[in-house]
Amino acid sequence: MNIVAEQLGKKYRKEWIFRRVELTLTAGTSYTFVGPNGSGKSTLLQLLAGSLPITEGKLTYQLRGITVEPDNWFRQISIAAPYLELIEELTLDELLTFHQTFKPFKAGLTSKIIADQLLLSHARHKEIKYFSSGMKQRVKLGLAFFSDSPVVILDEPTSNLDRQGSDWYQEQVRQLINPSTKSPQLLLIGSNQPEEYDFCPNVIDITQWK
Numbered sequence: 001m002n003i004v005a006e007q008l009g010k011k012y013r014k015e016w017i018f019r020r021v022e023l024t025l026t027a028g029t030s031y032t033f034v035g036p037n038g039s040g041k042s043t044l045l046q047l048l049a050g051s052l053p054i055t056e057g058k059l060t061y062q063l064r065g066i067t068v069e070p071d072n073w074f075r076q077i078s079i080a081a082p083y084l085e086l087i088e089e090l091t092l093d094e095l096l097t098f099h100q101t102f103k104p105f106k107a108g109l110t111s112k113i114i115a116d117q118l119l120l121s122h123a124r125h126k127e128i129k130y131f132s133s134g135m136k137q138r139v140k141l142g143l144a145f146f147s148d149s150p151v152v153i154l155d156e157p158t159s160n161l162d163r164q165g166s167d168w169y170q171e172q173v174r175q176l177i178n179p180s181t182k183s184p185q186l187l188l189i190g191s192n193q194p195e196e197y198d199f200c201p202n203v204i205d206i207t208q209w210k
């Protein structure tokens, strides 16, 4: 999957957050958007995910050379972000089962394996509303890591994670763009924490588009 942005701009009321963004984002690698608080990292990630309308410019999704219609972009993307909520009333097992009805997991992964991978096998039958903020963050990241989607978007990925959780993130995130993986994904990160993206070859300062 490739995503191409041409002359992309976003304005909230009278304020331009960024303008004239030019990007060609290619599968099999990662890109991290950096910049101070309020610079527009989350806004740009949501635009690239097709979940916020663009004010000007053009976005194109291409899967194996074929243009994907905007109505189908959401099928290509898994996103973990602080502003996206989990369904609190479901248990972890129920959430994993529900999630698979619209976004399958990668081959061979069952709910049990994923709960083990999340280090949450003890909490499979607990409702998400009783999870700690770090446990919820692990679930959000897991849904993004383990779903079979060409694009993975992670905004502030290690927020609320303890040392063990951050180590787990480091281990998992590298798998996404491992060249020996059968279908390498496109990984997009929004971050202010260098240790979240120290492996990433493409670090892009968003303030260049102010």
Ligand SMILES: Nc1ncnc2c1ncn2[C@@H]1O[C@H](COP(=O)(O)OP(=O)(O)OP(=O)(O)O)[C@@H](O)[C@H]1O
Pocket (backbone or CB within 6 Å): 012, 013, 017, 035, 036, 037, 038, 039, 040, 041, 042, 043, 044, 190, 192
């Ligand atoms: N719905 C909205 N309406 C008006 N302004 C908004 C809206 N959402 C975001 N903004 C503004 O857009 C700017 C960019 O916000 P954004 O959350 O994208 O920044 P960020 O770089 O992700 O920040 P942080 O590092 O704090 O997460 C901010 O000035 C913010 O106030």
